[in-house]
Amino acid sequence: MRGTTASGFEFTLEKETLNNWDVLDQLAELADGEYIHLPKFTRALLGIEQTNALVAHCRHDGVTKPMDVATEVFEIIRLVSEDGKN
Secondary structure, three states: OEEEOOOOOEEEOOHHHHOOHHHHHHHHHHHOOOHHHHHHHHHHHHHHHHHHHHHHHOEEOOEEOHHHHHHHHHHHHHHHHHHHHO
16 A cells, blocks of 8 residues: 655555554554554554654654654554555
8 A cells, every 4th residue: 555644755565564463463552542652553553664764754954753753653544544445
């Protein structure tokens, strides 16, 4: 699956990633309000290279705000879930 967030971050996910226990486990932690797991979930979902690209995409004036990254990750989750419904 390929997608682009509203801010222009482009990502690619393999079907296998969406069927990965570690991704599901981390998503469950997020659903339980354990947002401390967001970085680990992001790496499990996007991989290291795309996670680094996402952080760089959210960097402004040399600073990356965690909420900017979180907003992007939750948008990716929404896009993936909408794609799964089609």
